[in-house]
Amino acid sequence: MYHAIVFFPLLGAIIAGFFGRSIGSKASEYVTCGLMVVAALLSWLAFFQVALGDGETIQISVLQWMQSGSMSIDWSLRIDTLTAVMLVVVNTVSCLVHVYSIGYMHHDPHRPRFFAYLSLFTFAMLMLVTSDNLLQMFFGWEGVGLASYLLIGFWYKKPSANAAAMKAFIVNRVGDFGFILGILGVFVLFGSISLDTVFAGAGAFVPDAPTAISGPVMDLFGMQLNQGHAMTAVCLLLFMGAMGKSAQFLLHTWLPDAMEGPTPVSALIHAATMVTAGVFLVARMSPLFELSVDALTFVTLIGAITAFFAATIGLVQNDIKRVIAYSTCSQLGYMFVALGVGAYGAGIFHLFTHAFFKALLFLGAGSVIHAVSDEQDMRRMGGLRKHIPMTYWMMIVGTLALTGFGIPFTPIGTAGFISKDVIIEASFVGHNPAAAFAFWMLVIAAAFTSFYSWRLIFMTFHGKPRASSDVMHHVHESPMVMLVPLFILAAGALLAGMIFVGDFFGYHYEAFWKGALFTLPDNRVLEEFHHVPAWVKLSPFIAMVIGFVVAWVFYIRSPDLPKALARQHRGLYLFLLNKWYFDEAYDFLFVRSAKWLGRFLWKRGDGWTIDGFGPDGVAARVQDITSRVVRLQTGYLYHYAFVMLIGVAALVTWMMLGGAV
Numbered sequence: 001m002y003h004a005i006v007f008f009p010l011l012g013a014i015i016a017g018f019f020g021r022s023i024g025s026k027a028s029e030y031v032t033c034g035l036m037v038v039a040a041l042l043s044w045l046a047f048f049q050v051a052l053g054d055g056e057t058i059q060i061s062v063l064q065w066m067q068s069g070s071m072s073i074d075w076s077l078r079i080d081t082l083t084a085v086m087l088v089v090v091n092t093v094s095c096l097v098h099v100y101s102i103g104y105m106h107h108d109p110h111r112p113r114f115f116a117y118l119s120l121f122t123f124a125m126l127m128l129v130t131s132d133n134l135l136q137m138f139f140g141w142e143g144v145g146l147a148s149y150l151l152i153g154f155w156y157k158k159p160s161a162n163a164a165a166m167k168a169f170i171v172n173r174v175g176d177f178g179f180i181l182g183i184l185g186v187f188v189l190f191g192s193i194s195l196d197t198v199f200a201g202a203g204a205f206v207p208d209a210p211t212a213i214s215g216p217v218m219d220l221f222g223m224q225l226n227q228g229h230a231m232t233a234v235c236l237l238l239f240m241g242a243m244g245k246s247a248q249f250l251l252h253t254w255l256p257d258a259m260e261g262p263t264p265v266s267a268l269i270h271a272a273t274m275v276t277a278g279v280f281l282v283a284r285m286s287p288l289f290e291l292s293v294d295a296l297t298f299v300t301l302i303g304a305i306t307a308f309f310a311a312t313i314g315l316v317q318n319d320i321k322r323v324i325a326y327s328t329c330s331q332l333g334y335m336f337v338a339l340g341v342g343a344y345g346a347g348i349f350h351l352f353t354h355a356f357f358k359a360l361l362f363l364g365a366g367s368v369i370h371a372v373s374d375e376q377d378m379r380r381m382g383g384l385r386k387h388i389p390m391t392y393w394m395m396i397v398g399t400l401a402l403t404g405f406g407i408p409f410t411p412i413g414t415a416g417f418i419s420k421d422v423i424i425e426a427s428f429v430g431h432n433p434a435a436a437f438a439f440w441m442l443v444i445a446a447a448f449t450s451f452y453s454w455r456l457i458f459m460t461f462h463g464k465p466r467a468s469s470d471v472m473h474h475v476h477e478s479p480m481v482m483l484v485p486l487f488i489l490a491a492g493a494l495l496a497g498m499i500f501v502g503d504f505f506g507y508h509y510e511a512f513w514k515g516a517l518f519t520l521p522d523n524r525v526l527e528e529f530h531h532v533p534a535w536v537k538l539s540p541f542i543a544m545v546i547g548f549v550v551a552w553v554f555y556i557r558s559p560d561l562p563k564a565l566a567r568q569h570r571g572l573y574l575f576l577l578n579k580w581y582f583d584e585a586y587d588f589l590f591v592r593s594a595k596w597l598g599r600f601l602w603k604r605g606d607g608w609t610i611d612g613f614g615p616d617g618v619a620a621r622v623q624d625i626t627s628r629v630v631r632l633q634t635g636y637l638y639h640y641a642f643v644m645l646i647g648v649a650a651l652v653t654w655m656m657l658g659g660a661v
């Protein structure tokens with residue numbers, strides 16, 4: 001069963017990728033979608049057996065991979081509750097995206113290639129979440145990066161798509177450099193990168209032992225580190241990889257540009273695969289992170305800043321997909337805050353619920369774009385509610401889930417209400433130095449999230465139509481092949497939180513996770529979050545209401561107010577519209593300097609020095625000499641006779657002088 005779950009997407013990618021032209025577009029769609037449906041159903045079966053049943057951790061050997069010295073690495077599948085959760089998330093969303101793409105990509109002539117890329121992306125993510133050692137995880141990690149490059153740049157004739165694909169690939173290489181250093185650090189500390197060996201060895205570490213007692217165990221960039229500092233360094237390096245893949249603050253710039261790919265790609269990247277890899281990594285390595293308070297504090301700090309920062313940018317964006325993209329960035333910040341305060345179950349719970357409502361929002365946005373002739377600017381929409389009612393109500397469900405609509409002090413509410421509130425309450429009772437800061441950043445981000453989410457709804461579906469009469473004349477509801485995935489995701493967005501909260505982060509926590517997530521015995525977050533003050537429980541609901549009311553005033557009651565406010569505070573508006581000018585800063589600091597260095601090495605290093613004194617220089621000298629020698633060949637007989645006489649005279653002179661000597 002587990003072999004089928006992991007390798008069916010790869011089989012679909014091979015068939016569609018290598019034989020797509022032979023079997024045709026329809027066959028490629030049916031083969032890849034059919035295999036994904038089977039993988040998704042089997043994933044839910046595995047979830048019920050392992051997570052909700054009595055199943056223990058399963059390790060399935062696939063093949064012997066490599067052996068170098070004392071390091072022996074097998075390619076094997078690790079199936080525990082954390083893996084089972086990720087299998088459900090990845091395969092369910094990917095399956096629905098595959099089916100949705102049949103309608104969305106109907107007119108594209110390169111559908112076999114598209115579906116092959118989707119299935120390859122899914123396989124790479126499955127390799128990541130089922131890995132039993134860090135090298136296998138890195139293989140899946142890089143596979144996801146490669147597949148994202150192919151999908152973001154799928155429309156490769158668009159320069160913007162190529163630039164976005166390259167940006168995503170390059171920015172992620174920065175994080176991946178830290179990740180691979182972290183893997184090497186783990187090997188130095190434990191002599192292995194097998195997860196079982198690493199987790200067993202982590203229990204023997206003494207995090208607070210001074211150097212005099214424990215002695216240096218690692219030399220990092222010339223610094224002698226003791227056990228505690230070495231563990232912190234390794235965790236921070238691993239988290240650097242998570243920051244890149246999950247688009248956290250400073251390494252976030254690739255995520256909005258990833259919208260250049262087709263909308264189903266955006267849904268797959270943002271909801272279930274690439275961006276959740278960093279959250280999974282930190283959760284999987286929780287036995288190491290629990291030994292470093294400093295690392296967890298840094299994770300909390302970055303997550304809180306990201307949640308706030310991305311939410312501020314989402315306030316003023318006009319591209320419907322970019323608004324949802326920055327929402328993803330912000331929600332990932334929530335997940336990392338949960339991991340940072342030790343509420344690992346809450347972080348994975350939000351990852352689980354977020355996959356449903358964020359995929360719903362992205363695919364709903366795709367349905368809108370499909371209806372308005374590929375227009376993505378919300379300023380050119382409006383009044384679509386009556387034209388595409390099913391899409392409208394699905395977007396409403398996704399928005400309610402994202403903003404956290406529910407009944408306070410009860411377990412009744414949308415998926416986002418349950419999982420996001422748990423994180424906010426856990427941050428309030430967190431004990432690391434950044435927890436209080438994170439709590440307030442998350443509450444403020446909740447208000448911003450509500451505002452920009454309802455702003456999207458009001459600008460897109462309400463008010464007077466702002467599109468041309470020709471576009472409005474052709475507005476139509478999406479076909480059922482696109483709507484059915486929305487219905488399924490909407491059910492998850494409404495019900496997943498209420499159904500599973502007790503398992504992920506409630507009273508069934510231990511029985512559900514079965515040790516897949518590790519917390520120290522003195523981690524009291526699991527108990528204390530049940531007893532937070534009433535105002536803490538109420539704060540995200542109040543923030544949600546404030547955001548909704550302000551959005552209603554701005555875009556329904558007084559539509560001219562946003563423009564007036566933007567003119568009045570133009571500096572702040574441009575600051576947010578230009579995404580805090582991170583792209584411009586990075587372009588100045590890194591891109592231009594790299595281009596200057598490359599141009600210098602090309603012109604002066606390669607061209608003038610190497611070619612000038614090497615191949616080009618030697619060739620030029622040979623050419624100079626031969627051009628002079630050629631001049632001796634004039635073709636006149638008397639020139640040759642003259643040269644012969646000079647030669648004879650020189651020979652006689654040499655013989656006479658030699659005889660004299």
